[in-house]
Amino acid sequence: MAAFIFFITLFTLMASSPRANATQTSTTALFIRVDQSGKGDHEKIQDAIDAVPSDNKEVVFILVEPGIYNEKIVVPADKPFITLSGSKPNGTVITGSDSGNIFESATFTVLSSNFVGRYLTIQVYITSP
Template sequence: MDAFIFFLALFTLMASTPPADAAETSAAALLKTVDQSGKGDYEKIQEAIDAVPSNNKEVVFILVKPGVYEEKIVVPADKPFITLSGSKANNTIITSSDSGNIIKSATVTVLASDFVGRYLTIQNLGYQDTLLDETGRHYYYNCYIEGAVDFICGNAASLFEVTFQEPVSEEFSAITAQRRQSPSEETGFTFPGSKMTGERTAILGRPWGSYSRVVFALTYISNVILPRGWDDWGDASMQSTMFYYEYKCYGPGANTSQRVEWSQKLAPKEVELFLSKSIVEAKSWIKPTPKHFKKPFLAISNNSTEHP
């Protein structure tokens, strides 16, 4: 079975419930290194995460040295402000081969707020649902996402900027399965300036939720995308509630003349919101990469909430 890959040059995530208090984070980050050769502070990524105290209030920068890390990683909800960083995405790989349950089979699970992932490849041998983008506000920049059926799914409010996607399914494939379930939910997936390539056919999206919301704007779409563009998942009643829009996309797959009649185009004034990071309220939580670090970062019991 093909390996499906989430390749990150930069991936920034903030969970919205409960929010962490960013004002209490320190200017200098606590630095910890992970190195399989034994030359770092830890040999496994999860060990470094486990050492971060519960109710953490300081930026923790975990530098992962090159290698293939066969681990399933979990960042608990009570450990915010963690940055997990490799040096190059093509030589720092986190991989697992679990499959089945969409929650339990994940290679990397992030439950905490203010998480940043950089220069990593996250890989799983599962067949579909590559990226469960479920809760919170997320920003993806310069990423490569490869998958098959519904391979970007969930109900977060997320901006995918300069994201490369390649559907690899041998049969049916959908790029997105967004799960917005009511008009009051401020969630949805936006793809401004992305690039879509691949060898097999796919659609742009289908509704996991009745009010599914997905926007592709200024995106290159190759002929991998079928002319109809979208699917109603066999439920025509959702055609009037879904929010599926395209704006000034280009490429052989961007011709909308044969799109399903219920998909829509955005007007220039309407699209402004979807082209800006303001749609995910980025100014309130996206912070620059730390330039100053504290060492040594002593191991701390998870039962303690204070640094020694």
């Protein structure tokens, strides 16, 4: 029984040693908050996306507070690993209006890789020229 307790103690010490944890990599995420009322880091979604460094290698989480955002959003190719999220379903609406055809009037364009969008309603209104 004493040998069993010894091995359990030894295993626990080895598992919690700095060397055992040296193989683990820690990742950090940049958190940006968008709030139209001015209580966030930015009031516009595009400004938050523009604040992400070019050729970013870290996860960036952009939380968009509920509201209607009248913007044309572009996530450039040099800004990967962005998660753009509303705080609840149907609470965050991104809307845009333009004239022309639907291929020239996108409200939301993603050119980057590893993009995640959630809890967003994206609308486009096109008026005839």
